[in-house]
Amino acid sequence: MADRHQTVTIEKQWLQRVAVVVPLLSAFLYLSFIMLFGPCTMSLPGFKVTGDLDFRFTTYGGEPLLSGHFDFGHPRPDSMDFGKTMIDRMDYCPSEKEYNTGCIEEEHNQRIRVTYETTTLAECYHIVREGLRCPSQEVKDCFDMSGAHWYGGYESFSQPWPLEKAQLATSVYMSADVGIHGHSVGGVLERLFFSSKGVGIFVSQDSPLYVSLNPLGDHRLCLSAKYDDGRYRSVAGAPPTLNYTICHATNARTIFEYMSERFIPRPQEIPDTKLFTHPKWSTWAMFNKDITQQKVLDFAANITKFKLPAAQLEIDDMWSAKYGDLDFDLEKFPDPTGMVKQLNKMGFRVTLWTHPFMSLDSKAFLEAAENHYAVGTRGSQNPALVRWWNGKMAALLDVTNPAAVLWYLERLEALKNKYNISSFKFDAGEAMFVPETPETYSFMQNPGVYSKGWAELAHQSDPNRRRQEVRVAWNTQSLPIFTRVFDRWTAWESEEGGLQTVIPITLTLGLLGYPFVLPDMIGGNAYGDASFSQGAFPDKELFVRWLQACALLPALQFSVSPWIYDNEVIAITQKYVKLHESYAPTIINLAREAITTGRPIIRPLWWIDPQDEVALTISSQFLLGDDVMVAPVMVKGARRRDVYVTLGKWKDLLRDQVITGPTWLREYEVHLDELPVFERIV
Structure with missing residues (x-):
């Protein structure tokens, strides 16, 4: 193997000298030379550059790693003459003398600095x-x-x-x-x-x-x-x-x-362990905006009637009269104090939906405008008006303003104290809702600053019990709160944002440093008809397969209710809620492990054998930690599926047999009430 700290000198009549360190670093510097001086070809150990600015990284053994093209802001040179005209505008950063660093510059265009470390x-x-x-x-x-x-x-x-x-x-x-x-x-x-x-x-x-x-x-x-x-x-x-x-x-x-x-920062703690153990119930997909005090109480009564866990009940959109005014609509909720007290007595904690928008006819808008608590537009003293999914124009909370954040948190705290609200679902927060030319209290170098500020505000609203959720994340891995998967559509196919996206999204969030993933509602959001009279809710099969796919993910969330189907669906729901509860100690241990290791709770199949070409592409199976493998059915009408068993010895819990991987189980039979689960034999 070549000495990684060998110095290579590239000699041309117009090139005096450039210090470079290892073959790959030499390649970067010579690439810069190519971009400045025009076409030629050169091969170096571990790298090849051609005159059209294409490049290839390889291992020392010659295996390709990464290739591509570096754009230097000029047309590709058609002749050496074009390259030579660039020579007169170029110099080699004479002040750069750091060890393992090379620098090259074209005057008035670009400077490239490359530093090697191992x-x-x-x-x-x-x-x-x-x-x-x-x-x-x-x-x-x-x-x-x-x-x-x-x-x-x-x-x-x-x-x-x-x-x-x-x-x-x-x-x-x-x-x-x-x-x-x-x-x-x-x-x-x-x-x-x-x-x-x-x-x-x-x-x-x-x-x-x-x-x-x-x-x-x-x-x-x-x-x-x-x-x-x-x-x-x-x-x-x-x-x-x-x-x-x-x-x-x-x-x-x-x-x-x-x-x-x-x-990637590590989580500082984990969310409330009850969220890993028992399902969350939301009013959203079941009732959409047509929500009232009586419907909430009836919803809760049915949960307990069908012997499902009374855990956390979330009242979603339209519990308030005006968006931004953080108090109950007394026409729809005539006795919110009594309602929450009754829900608490049934065993439910109550959470409320909230967001950073303020309708123009709300009291919150007037107060925010007066105190500059809303995002503005550059050159104006007035709040910027933004459009969101509820249609009307609204103001947007300025999360870069400490006074605005405190104002918002104090209003949430007053709501909690007045009605014994446990926590909140923090919706929205995406950077796209910020105006293109915003005026904020603190300069936002990056659009992600808004999402980060909203997630941090969410954490501050319940820092000790940690029962809240957010749907945005950017550089907020340290926050010990659940990150919710964005709304899923009631469909099977991934192209329609349906069931087949749930595992890939959960895997992706985990690999980005967000292990506490809250899958969206089982069965999807049932968009299309709030009354369900036209069948917007998922059919029986989709509901059951969605439930099974989520059963061993970090948390369960229901809205569409199993009792709208039949007794079989109710029994299957009870079965998989209990299965989730039985694995909750494992999930919680993996959550605690994430604090020190940064490893996801839900892992891709390649985690155990990253050289396995088949495992690298599997999108419909996952690992819970290293020792549990799950292969739900994700295709409409299927009663069989191919299951890939990765490296190791695994016990098939459905068939009570031992499988040695890597191998395929072709046409593996899976009845509607079944979920293939395999536990590794150590």
Whole structure:
């Protein structure tokens, strides 16, 4: 093996000298040279660069790791003459003399600085590409995702797994409501991507990041940085910087654990253990906005009538008269104090739905406008008016303003004290709801700052018992609260945001550092008809298969109720609620483990054997920790499925037999009331 600290000198008549360190670092510097000077071809140990600016990383043994194209902001040179004209504008950062660092610069265009480092687990290159022209300048690097499987990134509507199956047009890398913008990034995202070949990419939070992913079916992941004077504003007119780190380790699990340790905060605690043990009940899919005090009480009575756990009951949309006014609508809820007292007596904790919006006709809007508690528009003293899914224009709470956050929290606390409310469901919080040219109390360098502020506010509302939930996350892995999967549609197919997305989303959130995943409501949201008279609720089979898919996930959430079907569905529901309760101690132990290790509770099948090419692509099975494997039926009408048993000896709990993996169980029979579960024999 070549000495990693060998110094390589590239000699050309116009190149005086450049200090480089290992073959891969040499490649980066020579790549920069190519981009500045025009076409030529050079091969180095571990790297090859051609005149069209294509590159390839390889291991020392020659195995391909990552390839792509570096964009230097110029047309590709058609002749050596074009390249030579660039020479006169170029210099080699003479002040850069750090060990293991190389730098190259084209005057008035870009500067590239590369720093190499190595540890026992990985070797990394930290790349800083600085624009030198103007704020609107774009600096862009693209990577070919071919030849590997990719993970991480973001939540999405259809959540393809692995990530290379996804498509994302070039856009600001920020969270959005995928119910409104179906093909955008969802409410949970991080600037972390990694591959089955052990390559990890992490982009610094201070880069004004745009991302595209396979937009034309070209298998390219492109990262670019630019200021647009809207979502990203330059400070003092500075040009953009694309600041990222590429690391390489042995496989997907090794690079995940390395990148997680280095770039992802750990949870500080875990949520309330009752949320891992007993189901949460929501009024949303069952009643939508047509909710009243009597319907809530009847809902709770049916839960206990059918011998299902009385745990946490969440009153969703339209419990208040005006959006933003945090008090009950007394026409719909004539005695909220008595209602909550009765629910408590039945064994329920009561939580309420809340959000950062304030209707123009609400008291909250007037108070927020007077005290500058709402996000503004640049150049105006008035609150910005934003549109959200409830249609009307509204003001948006400024979560960067400590006084506004305190005002909101005090109102939540008053609500808790007045009615004995236990906690809250924090909806929305995506960066897309912030105006394109916002005026906020504190400067938001990154659109994700809004989502982070909303999640932190949610945590502050119930910091000790931790019974709340959020649906947005960005750099908030340390918060010990549940992150809810965005609303799922009542459908089977992933393209329709249905059941088949539940496992891939849960896996993705776990790999992004959010182990406390609250799957959306069993059966989906039943959108289309609040009364269910036209069959908007899931059919019996979809409800049962959805329940089974969620049974061994970190938490259960019901809204559509099993008693609207038949006695068989009620019995199946009771069965899987008890199954979840039986695994709750395991789930809670894994949650506590996440505090120290950062490992997800729900793990992909490749976790045990990251070299297994089949396991790397399985999207309909998962591991609970290392010792439980689950293979729910996810296809309409299916009573058989192929089950992939990964490395090790496993006991099939349905058939009471031992299976040695890796192997396929073809046409494995699964009746409607059955869930294939396998426990590893150690």
